Amino acid sequence: MSGLDAGKLTSVDEHGDRLNIIPAEVRGRFRRHRDWTQIVLLIIFLILPWTTFNGHQTILMDIPKREFALFGILFKAHDAPLLFYIVGTLTLGLAFVTSIWGRVWCGWACPQTVFIDAVYRRIEKWVEGTYIQRRQLRDGPMNFTKVRKLSLKWFLFFAVSSVIAHSFIAYFVGAQELLAMTQGSPAQNMTYFVLVLFFTSVILFDFGWFREQFCVIMCPYGRIQSVLLDQKSLAVVYDVNRGEPRKGTTEPNQKAGDCVSCNRCVQVCPTGIDIRNGLQMECITCTACIDACDEIMEKVKKPKGLIRYDTLDGSKISLAKPRSIIYILAIVALIGGLAYAVSTREPVHIAVLRGAGLPYSYVKNSDGQEVLLNQFRLHIQNQGALRARYMLTLPQELLDQGVQVQVAENPIHLAPGESREWYFFVRIPTVQIPASGQLKTEVRVQDELAPEGFSTRRELILVGPRSQ
Incomplete structure (x- = not known):
């Protein structure tokens, strides 16, 4: 997809049909930080159901038995009012993080991003090659090589999706109980067998094919970001004053900006947007365009930061703003209420x-x-x-x-x-x-x-x- 036109929507072809986005690989400091963050999150998700705390599974939400274990504390159905504190804290916590650091959740911690970026795209790279080879395979005719690679890729996708589904179900059934079920006949635990098969299918469909469409079409978080963000919130921004006019768009005797119109920022974007068009709902703040642009700026011997992680108005990040203070006070109140309710909870x-x-x-x-x-x-x-x-x-x-x-x-x-x-x-x-x-x-x-x-x-x- 080299030679992209500026402003062209890369998620559709010339007929308006959906085009499978294959973002280019990128290197840089943000990419390294994201790799380590994703590794830690994957380990936590996969290992946590198999750990115990005070004789209970570290996190367990056993709905049939109406039992919930959270870091050694066992809750029953009559403790459901405590969920108000937990859900309220998580909701306001996400709102607070968004008001300060923007959509850092989407690009760094959302399971949709972590699993696709850290697992599924790495499988694609291992089976089909570099992003250029994968794009050529996507656009090429159906032949034996394409069938072989696609079959192997989707088989590995299915295997990984099954592992993720089993780990997810372990949070609701119990890891030891689930392990015992897998050693028996599916007919003995048909309900859980169907549930695992259902979640495996959903994960396979979403992480293997649907991908960025979930962020663009279904996820409500991107649509409410305008309510949560303000001018002092961090976001991935393009420096218009420094970059414009771009190379190739200048008038005679007009000095060009630092943007060389390489479209590298578009090629690495997992949702296919052009960050130079401003803040957009589809941007998940994955920072891939920052690393890509910095790499190009280094090659053309220009200062880095044409695309950078910055506040929308260019000011310094600050927690001392009314919205953040309200969020902090509400979160502290909820955490205090939860701590009091748990500490006064009778044994x-x-x-x-x-x-x-x-x-x-x-x-x-x-x-x-x-x-x-x-x-x-x-x-x-x-x-x-x-x-x-x-x-x-x-x-x-x-x-x-x-x-x-x-x-x-x-x-x-x-x-x-x-x-x-x-x-x-x-x-x-x-x-x-x-x-x-x-x-x-x-x-x-x-x-x-x-x-x-x-x-x-x-x-x-x-x-x-x-x-x-």
Whole structure:
């Protein structure tokens, strides 16, 4: 694609049909930094599901079991409100980063960019050769060599997509459970087999073929960048004053700018834009055009930085602007709220429910006295990191009034993360029920193995007949 016309859209051919973009390779300081960043991110993504923290998978979102583990802390479905803090922090964090460093997420950390750039394009280069050879293969006729290379490339694409899909599913199923599933028949775990096959197909389609179209057509982030950016946000910019008029576009006796119209910046762009036309939605700030232009400027003995990473108004980057301060304060508040919620979170989750059937019934004690019987079901889960022994009791003043509690097993032992349904019955002398028919009290659950003697209380409403 040498000899490109300035302003020509490189993502379509002369008929307006989509043209598979094959960006040229580029070398430079930003390319080196991106290589190391992508390697680190790939290792984190692939290794994290296989690591454990405090006996739990480091990050696990087990939706069927409604369990979520995050760096050693186990959450259940009743902890869902904590997601507000996490999602809010991530959302405002992305907005803050964008307001300062522009679309650095898209070009440096987005899985779409990282996997395509660090994995899939490297496979293409290994199978099909340099970008010039790949373009020639793309535009050439179908023959044995083309079929052989395309078959090998897509086979490797499928294998890599399958690994990525399995790693992704491991975050939701559990790495050890997924490993056990892969050693058995697909019929034994058909649901997860279909899910892995589905995600493999989606990843293969997106990273192997759809590619930049996702960024241009589907990703909403590029469309809201104008809201998040301001004149003091960093972006990849072209120095118009220095570069214009470009070589080959000058009038007689007019001095040309530093841009030599080599179109190298367009050739290396993964979305096929011309950065010289200004900030565009399709720009993912991958900085490839910066390295490419610096290389050309060095060859023609001109200063680097014709295309550079700079603020939109040319000023110095600053965090001391109203938008950034608001973002920072909101993020700090959310992180503080999350820290407080986690630190005050009880090591046991308890929910007291009334038993099924009649709200109360009449029974007789061993001495023949008629009393009221209330049945309860207590769901208890050990959310701590240590084994617990829970003892259930009622207030002493209630016991002194003749109220009795009956529990089949008291105390009970629960391992970390284990939950139980704990049934108990309360016998109340009829004279102790007030005229309203309700007696409000509480049930106490104490962990006898806790070093600091942990105990918690829940409201308990004993019911009986109303007095006329």
